[in-house]
Amino acid sequence: MSICIKGTGIVSPQKTFHDGGFPDEVVEYRGIRYLKCIEPPYREYIDPMTGRRMSRIVRMGICAAKKCLQDAHVTMPDAIITGTGLGCIEDTEKFLTSVIRNGERLLNPTPFIQSTHNTISSAIALSIKCHSYNSTYVHRGFSFENALRDGIMFLHENPDSNVLVGGLDEITDHSYLIMSRMGFWKRKPIDNLALLEYGDRGSVPGEGVSFFMLGNRTDDDRNCVRIRASDILYKPQSEEYITLKLQQFLAGQDAGGIKPDLLLFGLNGDPRSDSIYHNIHNILFRDCNLAYYKHLCGEYDTSVTFALWLATMILRHQQVPDVIKLKAFEPGEINNILIYNHVHGINHSFMLITRC
């Protein structure tokens, strides 16, 4: 299934919306409850008259998608596929608040129209006049993984195509409060770079928009990175089962199996969910370099896209930023990266990313 990543575009709480690799400067947030994106210069990508009705996530989505097209040197994709856990939650909240306040009468149409989960992929299509296949997956912690799977299937059926696949989610005060009550987030404000040092329950929520241009081949071999394999596990019964499935996943990629040069795991500072990452590292990959990323982008349903972007940058530039290093770090060539992430212990996913 090896698929080439021809280009990327990302808006995140870090300064990632630029050309090149990982930003030189890491943004540290002190005393925060959630991580919000650093917004791109919208006017360079969206006509103000068109963008006036768009919410923040729609604008960020269009900017990231256009950046991805530029990076891949593709003007018109053959498909646009997105994954999102909560979609345009800000507009959904606006619409529902207005339903309650106005007694279900005199409702403004814009938040309603813009509140659907597929607003972003549609807005991207409209902004570049793309009339091709357009789809959105809303499967909580598997939203991006299923969008990716659809993109890969599209490329099997249309081998010469370019498919724009993205994952996106936004954080709002309301969604933060509701999920705080459910015990997902830490009770006190934190410093993001110290995320793993707190030891109490909960993580820090975040947000982000990432797009990837996928194709079967690329003209630029120097920058070529491939998604060699991916798999998902829904509500696995035990850690032993996850370990077994991960072993099978790696063994299935090559006759002798594959030993990753770097592990990029989704540790999020909640001891309830992080123990599995440490256990798998100890059991299967004791001497392997381990890195993490959610202190930079926060936890959200499609946060694995930040890991995929990070893996792409590491493989392209052969540099592992110090801020993500966690265990057993040895310098050396990096040809294979294993991404393992789970969302609330329910949606587990593996991705093997390699250099061409």
Next chain:
Amino acid sequence: MKELIENLKNEIIESLNLEDVTPDQIEADTPLFVEGLGLDSIDALELIVLLEKKYGLKIDTAEEGKRILYSVRTIAENIIRSRNP
């Protein structure tokens, strides 16, 4: 009338999020839709909600909408007329 027209211009800019437009740029008699300010059908819906909420002006049919929402002046005239039937 003049004060109402000025208020309407500000409210249209705010409710339709016309970031680059100032009240001075909206002529009272210029058409709001298509060739004038360039508003579209969703803007029309937003204006209908605004006028009913703020001024109690109800627009019941598409024909009435076209006539009333033609310009800032036609909106203002209809608001005054609805107050003094």
